[in-house]
Structures are given as C-alpha cells and as structure tokens.
Amino acid sequence: MLNQEEVLAEVITRYLEDAPKLLQDLSDGITQGETELVTRTAHTLKSSSAMLGASRLAHLCQELEAKANSDTVEIKAALFSQIQAEYEPVKTVLLEHKPDKP
Numbered sequence: 001m002l003n004q005e006e007v008l009a010e011v012i013t014r015y016l017e018d019a020p021k022l023l024q025d026l027s028d029g030i031t032q033g034e035t036e037l038v039t040r041t042a043h044t045l046k047s048s049s050a051m052l053g054a055s056r057l058a059h060l061c062q063e064l065e066a067k068a069n070s071d072t073v074e075i076k077a078a079l080f081s082q083i084q085a086e087y088e089p090v091k092t093v094l095l096e097h098k099p100d101k102p
Contacts, residue, residue, distance in 0.1 A: 005099040012098045015048055016091060023084060026064070030076045038068040038076065045083075054090040057083065 022045045029037035046061035064079045 009099045012052070012094050015052060016094060018048070019045065019087060019091070023087065026080055026083065030073060030080055033073070035068045039065055042068060049090065052090075052094065054086075057086045057090050060086055 022041050025037060025041040026045070028034070029041060042061045042065035046058045046065060049055075049061060050058035060079060060083045064076060064083065067076060067079065
C-alpha cells in the first residue's frame with residue numbers, strides 16, 4: 001500500500017510527464033483549427049493543474065477551454081503563450097517539492 005508521500009510523488013511525476021504532451025496538443029490544435037482538441041486538452045490540463053494547486057495555470061486553461069470555439073486564432077495563441085509561460089514556474093516548484101520515491 002502506498003503512503004501519502006508516494007502517492008504525491010506519483011501524481012507529480014505523471015503530471016510532469018503528461019503536461020508537455022498536453023501543451024504540444026494545445027499548440028497543434030490551435031494552429032490546425034481543431035477546436036475539439038483544444039477544448040479537451042485545455043480541460044485536461046486545467047483539471048490536473050488545479051488538483052496540484054496551480055490555480056493561475058488552471059484559470060488560463062479554463063479561459064482557453066471557454067474560448068476554443070469562439071475566439072480568433074490570435075486570441076487563442078496569446079492565451080496559449082500565457083499558459084506556456086505559467087507552466088514553467090509550476091514545473092520548477094513541483095520538481096523542488098516532489099517527494100523522493102523510496
């Protein structure tokens with residue numbers, strides 16, 4: 001049975017593994033006009049970021065999710081740039097605070 005520290009380490013590890021692919025999917029979806037991909041991916045990144053306490057990143061993802069079907073590519077691209085910029089300090093903090101697995 002895993003203890004809380006092991007569970008937290010696993011959650012952080014998975015987030016750090018998944019987030020780069022999600023960011024790439026967001027970028028691809030925006031540039032290719034795939035609103036469903038943008039909506040789904042923004043929702044996924046929003047939820048996982050919120051779960052780890054990255055509220056600003058989650059808020060930006062929520063905003064992109066809401067605007068995926070209606071706003072221009074430029075507005076979505078600008079939001080994506082903010083998401084990318086916000087992800088970097090989140091990643092840094094998670095790496096600094098990630099419990100070591102035994």
